[in-house]
Amino acid sequence: MSTAELEQAKTSAKLPPHPERATMEGRNKILGLWLFIGAETVMFACFFGTYLALKGSNLDGPTTQELYQIPMVAISTLILLVSSLTSVLGVLGMHQNNYKKMMLWFGVTVLLGFSFLGLEIYEFVEYVHAGHTFAGSAFGSAFYTLLGTHGAHVLFGVLWISGLLVQVWRRGMSLDMAPKFFSASLYWHFIDVIWVFIFTVVYLMGKV
């Protein structure tokens, strides 16, 4: 298939409005993902609770006040918030049957996701140098567990969206793909929601 034809296939398929809910499979998928998000909310809440219970136990390591660097957190936050916007723009592209736009914005989302991860790794390296390690204290364990779980979700999210992009790239857009994109973007927003609480409860409250 030539590139031109491919472009054609990707952008011309006309799906019904709200294609993600057009089929029973699609509706099930979205509902299932929402339920899963409900479950994950509780799991993250438990990690938050553990963190709050243990954040004072830093032993000889640095305290939250000494450790956290607001500018870096601000950049991470900005990246993740913007990626939330880009993923919703991708979904809007899908709704407008504009698959080029959809792929563009989801692509940007993936890039932002990776840059967030890069920044997080950099941040962790800094912390470890400052004496804040996973096994060093209860505070360290709780901190890295909470942040690491969130980071693992980001990683899974970018891999998932990348996989979907490859599928559309190879096979073109179809009614099957719509719910997948929609669920992936829901998942991505959820990751963002968790981050809102992380920057509030972990970083900002660690500075108060």
Place this chain on the structure above:
Amino acid sequence: MTGCEEPDRTVFSPKGEAGEGSLDVIMLSIYIMTFVVAVVLAIFIYVLIRYRQKPGDNSIPKQVEGSMKLEMLWTVIPIILLAILAVPTLTHTFSLAEEAPKDEDPLRVKVTAHQYWWEFEYPDLGIKTAQQLHIPTDEKVYLELTSDDVIHAFWVPELAGKQDLNPGSTNKMWIDADEPGTYEGRCAELCGAGHALMNFQVVAQEKEDFDKWVEKRKNPSSEPKTAEQKAGKEVFTQNCMSCHAIDGTQMKTKGEKAPNLTGFAERNKIAGLLENNDENLEKWMKHPEQVKPGTYMPSFDFLSDEDMDNLKAYLQSLE
């Protein structure tokens, strides 16, 4: 043969105010629950007998949707029963959590649980013992409970309900005994291989007897008198001192890892478990792990018979 004797640790015969507090709530709840079960059973039996399908009767019974009145009834009555139960529950929950009064100077005991033995320290009296907790009768004794390793629970069914001993924090409770006696206690939280045998005793004594005991503990007679005992002390110094402390000797021990053996002869149980006699003492020292699985006391079966006898003589001389 066995099995016919009266159980001796029941929660139904409390020997103190704390145990009575629990029993009050227990008895009230038993009455209420008996009533509930009786009502359910009565309806149940009536229905089963009255509404069996008779042979040949294939009629279809009336399909009833429900009854607002009945449903209100069995919503409201349980609420009332629970309210009746809730009142003493709350008052006793708070009274059992009462803390030591600030102005008076009550007896305080710091209880530290270890796998699988108990340490009792009287901070105000400056004494430390193990396995057997001595208390005066007719007086509230305030316990401060903590653990050195894993979670245990302190339970003397006749005296009071239980309370956990958590590592890293201190729990409080109080106990009291109306009459002198020895009350069996159990560890009530799974704490490892020896949990089943982590027993202890509470020895309640009249105030004068208790004071005498305190005096004796403060001035223990730990010095060996006979040659046998002297040799025993020698064996002890070489083998046991790294873990066990005996006060009132010139021995330098850390003595934190194992029960303090001061006044050992006076205990009526070894390791809270075996009756205190020479035979059992030897059994314990030779193969403690056979008596209490998982115990941290090593086996001393390599000691010669003579050393063993001397050691026993010494230990049994500790008053």
Place this chain on the structure above:
Amino acid sequence: MATLVTIIVFILFLSAILTGGYNKELMDRFRSHWLWDWITTVDHKKIGIMYGIGGGFFFILGGIEALLIRTQLFYPNNDFIVGRAFNELLTMHGTTMIFFVAMPLLFALMNMIVPLQIGARDVAFPFLNAMGLWFFIAGGILMNLSWLFGNAPDAGWTNYVPIAANEYSAGTGIDYYVLGLQISGFGTLMSGINFLATIINMRTEGMSFLRMPLFTWTSFISSALILFGFPPLTAGLFLIMFERLFGANFFDVAAGGNPIIWEHLFWIFGHPEVYIVVLPAFGIMSEVISTFSKKRLFGYTSMVFATILIGFLGFMVWAHHMFTVGMGPVANSIFAIATMTIAVPTGIKVFNWLFTMWGGKIRFTTAMLYAVGFIPTFVMGGVTGVMLSTPPGDYQYHDSYFVVAHFHYVLIGGTVFGILAGFYYWWPKIFGYKLNEKLGKWNFWLFFIGFHLTFLIQHFIGLFGMPRRVFTYQPEDGLTLINQISTVGAYMMAVATILFVVNVIYSYRHRVPVGNDPWDGRTLEWSIPSPAPFYNFAQLPKVRALDAFWHEKMKGNKEMEPAEPLGPIHMPSNNHLPIVIVLGFFISGLGFVFRSNEVGALGLIFAFLMMFVRSFEKDHGYHVETDEVEKVEKGVKA
């Protein structure tokens, strides 16, 4: 070196799968075998049957463990199984019974019946459903491998730290617990989501929420409890795993940790868990009692709301397991009152059952016997629960045999009786023939009497001062006779269980096919042939009232009115990926247990890769053509 070999084997394995460079002929032979059909199935009824087989197997295992426990306690100072070995037994018994018996057996019935009751051809996520099954099997096997490799978990089913930390539980015992439960927990969560989505989205025309049979309702609420109850367990298990394997310090006091965190996480999960396993049993009882009294369920709406309320309150009361932990009188009081309130909705259910029978025509089939035996038994277990909810009382009861008696009354008198009633009741729908009633009655009476013999007396063992989780007691404690009676009862239950197995075999050998509706049932599942055809409904039915099938029968109709014309039926196709993905997690779990992080990571990577393979799969299922449907329907009727 070992790592390198592992990696190479792994890559070869992967490339073989991805490129199709494996032995095709062998593969074909596999594929045509009937086992392959079962391994790759996505049919909820077959999955249900496999849950049943798995759960039954583990019940016998857990039961044998219980027998060993009771044998050790037959006389004082018995030295049959002592110390750590005894702790391993009781841990494995409790864990197996809750996670690998009660839940899977309920999932078995839910899988077999819920889609039929709501008039659906399938569940919402057939693929996920299959994965849930394999996760359960993998978790169960992983846990029990600990018996083979030595060192079973020994910290109780509650797995409290610090005794579950490396320092106090040497070896890999606890790792089996942590990873086995983590893996089976994933499956449980998936199944929970699957049932929720199925019940919300897949109901047939006219099947509004307030027309759903009670078993569907309780399965729904139970799934919701799974949805919110399992994540705390997942979180807690992660913490323990990190602590044991990667040196984290959540619970180590010396490093600033706090062991109470685990207790909370465990019970935030653990209390909802007990309602997860009892609510579906309530549902089964409602169906059975109503069918065999020939009456509509008394107070249907209040039954539904009581179920919701029990589920909701179930999340507010977990700390009643921790009254002695030292939370203080205020917290204890709040949780005590919250706990007591659960008696109210449960009482509503009990009286509604009684009044369903009131005025009915009761037929004492084996299923009904279990339902009838359930009522007084469960009420006794429930009222001891309310006794436990008073802190001053609980200071005495806690961690004594009184608690053991309480929870066996609710778990066996509630859940196990419910499961057995459900199997006797729905057996003909799944297999097309009934279980033998005569053997069934023997089974019931032996089980019932054995049960009360074992556990009634345990209330007193506890009140007379015997703590639980102890491998022995002293002759002078005066507990000998009552312990012996209890042990005898346990053996009686064993005989009853063997009778059940005998019954299954006997009834299979002497099977007599039954029609659609052997019990004069009320709900949709009885309107289709027995055994249910693989597509469930040739035409989706139209529901016009509560007890839809009964409603039609009363109007003189033999069948449900269809909601759609007869046409080709869309079905999902079999898939081997569920078991392959789970295999990845299983290998990973085993790797972590053996403290090989490489194998652990590779297993995970493999599992995730397979998930991506799944994502790329174009799985549109297939259609069953109309004439084939007609053939099947005729064949069944003839």
Place this chain on the structure above:
Amino acid sequence: MEQAKPQQESQATESDAKHLASFAVMIVLTAIAFAAVTMDIVPPAMVVPLIIGLAAIQVMMQFFTFMHLDFKKHRITVTFIFTGLLFGVICVVALKYLV
């Protein structure tokens, strides 16, 4: 039943502009939270409640605009999510204050 039929309403309500606007609001909320902590503009006792409140508002915005959760159309989903949030809050409070 959740979404029995595909929705037919126009796509016009879903303009890019609307989403950009809510994005702008989120950025402002975030900026206020950061400012409240780093600068001396609110009384210290108010900072924590304020930033938690801001986070809560932001989450609701994510749910209802970005995640297209509609109160009327997806009642069951909303019920489940809010139940999850409630239980989550209970877990956090319990772990923070009871441990």
